[in-house]
Amino acid sequence: MAWRVREEPTLNSGLRPEDLAKTFQLPLWVATVLHHRMKHWGDHSLEAVKRFLEPSLKNLPDPFSLPDMDRGADRLAEAIVEGQKIGIYGDYDVDGTVGAAVLRRFLRRLGNDPVIYQPDRQKEGYGINAGAIEKLAEQGIQLLIAVDCGITSVKEVALANELGLDVIICDHHEPKEELPPAYAVLDHKRADNESTIQSLSGAGVAFYLCIAVRSVLRDIGHFDAENGGQPEPDVRELLDLVALATVADMVPLVDENRTLLAAGMDRMRKKPCVGLRELLRVTGVDPSEVSTYHLGFLLGPRINASGRLGTANAALELLSTDDPAEAKRLAEALDSVNLERMRLQGEVAEEALAQAAAQLEKYGKDLPAFVLSSDTWHEGVIGIVASKVTERYHRPVAIVTFATMVGKGKGSVRGVGSLDMTKALEDSAEFLGTFGGHKAAAGLSVTRENLEPFRASFAEAIGNQVSALYEGTRVLLRDVLADVILVNEEELTNKAVEAIERLGPFGMGNSEPTLLITGWKLAGTRTMKEKHLKIQLTTSQNKSLEGFWANGVGKAEITEGGHIDIVCLPQINTFRNQSKLELKIKDIRAHID
Incomplete structure (x- = not known):
């Protein structure tokens, strides 16, 4: 996976991370994260930062x-x-x-x-x-x-x-x-x-x-x-x-x-x-x-x-x-209804993930997007399953079921990153009945005879968006992670981690920060529920630390005892009134000098 250390943006207000750290009493690396977020704002003033860090109902628009x-x-x-x-x-x-x-x-x-x-x-x-x-x-x-x-x-x-x-x-x-x-x-x-x-x-x-x-x-x-x-x-x-x-x-x-x-x-x-x-x-x-x-x-x-x-x-x-x-x-x-939903979701997800793997085998690992379909999938869970597929393969997916209407499929689309799903559907409109939604998620209808033409058109539309985003190279989406910020071990204090929470709540449009830590030793790993990894680390200062990598099994070629680089988010884990620093891991690779 390719990682890229973020370049410092220039804001029209002239504010620097050091200014934010001093004004709002933030650790420098937390101020750096905030500074990068500000480049997407229309207002780069200290007042805008205050509104962000201290949201108040009195600031709601009329x-x-x-x-x-x-x-x-x-x-x-x-x-x-x-x-x-x-x-x-x-x-x-x-x-x-x-x-x-x-x-x-x-x-x-x-x-x-x-x-x-x-x-x-x-x-x-x-x-x-x-x-x-x-x-x-x-x-x-x-x-x-x-x-x-x-x-x-x-x-x-x-x-x-x-x-x-x-x-x-x-x-x-x-x-x-x-x-x-x-x-x-x-x-x-x-x-x-x-x-x-x-x-x-x-x-x-x-x-x-x-x-x-x-x-x-x-x-x-x-x-x-x-x-x-x-x-x-x-x-x-x-x-x-x-x-x-x-x-x-x-x-x-x-x-x-x-x-x-x-x-x-x-x-x-x-x-x-x-x-x-x-x-x-x-x-x-x-x-x-x-x-x-x-x-x-x-x-x-x-x-x-x-x-x-x-x-x-x-x-x-x-x-x-x-x-x-x-x-x-x-x-x-x-x-109780949710338990039944989870059962159905599990069955559909297993089949959809198998189809996705087969499409990669058929069309190659650079396939920009999936269109997966079945005659039996329950319409009520295809949106959730689409999210599961994008999480696993980090590329857009349209999941279509023909179980609801005769001859016509209903589909749910989920995207990744800054890719625009409604734009991709507009580019494929000639093969669709109806469609609409948001940039990140959408719905559609498609006839059985138009399913394959839509599959090709949707993949092409997503591929074109990827080319525009990554300067003309149709780079595999799974190989691109959000830009990271390099931090030193000395900066990972409990106080700094508590400060990062001031930038939350995190979610769509305000994603969790991605930090890069380099050269730590992989002391051991433990598989959890067949798909997650619990990782023991030895820091550069010979301290022990744990990390958790959701769905991390099989995602990286790493050797116990070797040195690794880690993309993660540090968090405070409190259990029985005892707090300790842990890492929420997003990716690992062998250490590169």
């Missing part, structure tokens, strides 16, 4: 800067004041489910219990559908709010208008050239969005709508005691849910998302809603110790499992209820 927010907030406030019947149409994944719960909890605090509609993943598929609109109209819905969907539903929204429903869309997917004829279209990816709001989840957009509606209700005196007003809802109570959607939907953890996540995790650690508290209980996580890992890999999959294997209603009810007994029952039910 929700009314988003196009149509004034119309959407006014219309929803009107529906609340007049007691109109409100419907919420939420997508079946974590983001849509959480977004629907955010709106539901907010509206219930204001005395309006909305009607909820979530489509069945296999029977109805993604997005607003005409049948659902007709059902909601029959129930007397006057205002419909779509969460995490709707931005491309031009015909369906037109039908809603014909049936007397006003529609507010809270979405964050890429719009087409024609926007739906909704009363308000709230999506920061609109071409006319000139605000600083650029990367929210669907639940985040719904949360901003709640803030804006509360502001409108304040202005009209809805909460005034002398007018018999009702108590004003505290929107901060919704932040634990917003944090979950922010991590689970893999939106960039920068700008407002960083602020929402930090505040939401603080809320979750201190006073989570009843549903999240019970979900943490069944996963064995102490709320006070919750991390982005727990949100993304323990809570998110359990919320998703409901929608993946059936309907998402149980998850939505869990996140909406204030009844401890009901929350306990629903959390345990979701945990």
